[in-house]
Amino acid sequence: MMVLLHDGVDQATVDAVIARAEELGLSVAPVEGRRGRALAVSGPELGRALALRGTPGVAEILTRRTALAGGEPLWPHFVLRVTTLFLLLLATLALLAGFLPPGLGDDGGAVRDHAPTVTTEWYLRAPSAIDDRLGSTGLLLLGLLWAALLFMPLVDRFDAQTPAGRTGALAVRVLGLAVVAALVLLGVVGSP
């Protein structure tokens, strides 16, 4: 469990936090993390570390990787934010439905004898364009692209701690963005 300290906290305050933790029967080891100074707390009664909440100098208490203290309470703060977002979404959707209603074409049962001239939905345009140009090989490549996206944790094994790893990770990101841009472009200029 980690006890994160405020930025620029003085040594006397840190010592006071350590003393308080030791009073609670915990072992403490000061560490310098990416997010500043922290205390790594251990001991058989680890839950007692929560009593450090509110101690001067303590910014946040983390257990494994989950914030226990320092974040926003779920109730009522976060719930109210979500409710506000929900109301805004409802208003947006109502406006879109009012001003740009979804179309309804002619009865499909009545016009089956002739092919309607319609524009394909936007998400089908890129696959359509690929199919027109490359056939099923292109569609197979598109399927493999989805598979690569799904298994990204296995594809990108670069260690960002090393210069070569950083270059590799950057290359993966640039390649990914290029593929997305190409698909969007195909969707825009592709065949209906």
Next chain:
Amino acid sequence: MSASKLRGARGAVLGARSRLAALLAEIGSVRVSPRYRGLHWLSATAVLLFFVQLVTGVLLALYYDADPGSAYSSTRFLMVDVPAGWLVRGMHAWAGELLVIVVLAHVVRQFLRRAYLRPREGEWVLGVLLLLIALAFRFTGRLLPWDDIGLAVAQRGLDLIHAVPIAGPVLAAWLSPGEALGPDTLSRFFATHVLVLPWITALCIAVSVGLVARHGLKGDEP
């Protein structure tokens, strides 16, 4: 009922109430990571849009008839004669459209942040699956009014799926068993749209939220 049994029942009710109160207090004491801000809200937006889809979808299903002979007329009736029917259909359609965009933006953002690395592989895979599911929702939903546009879109989509080697023909045959689009196609699209996809989505969202609660957000690590 004897006095002792009554006391026992009252004790059970009080016990359940105190357990419920304890559970609510525990939920209330949960804190959201201070890093949950800005574009992190894309995930909450996606969940809310899915909720809108569910509610409006149930309302639409009250009037919709999944039969080629009456699907179009039932949709038209809903839009013209049912009070606010046009609004419910419009919100359902737009929520589906926005769901694709929001999930896509979320996936792109997570990709650029390399948020798929250990220990968040599960969240990443679920995010990509949700993007595929959002697209499947759009595709299967477009045929349901049984209008000429929906039929053309479904036919083109099925042709594309069929052209994908190996898995494509199997999936296309499952979605549309006959040679041409017909009653079987409509019922399969309808079943996929209202029964299969919503449950899978709900499961994906629940597991994803659980994993985020367990691992925290990227950057939570000290």
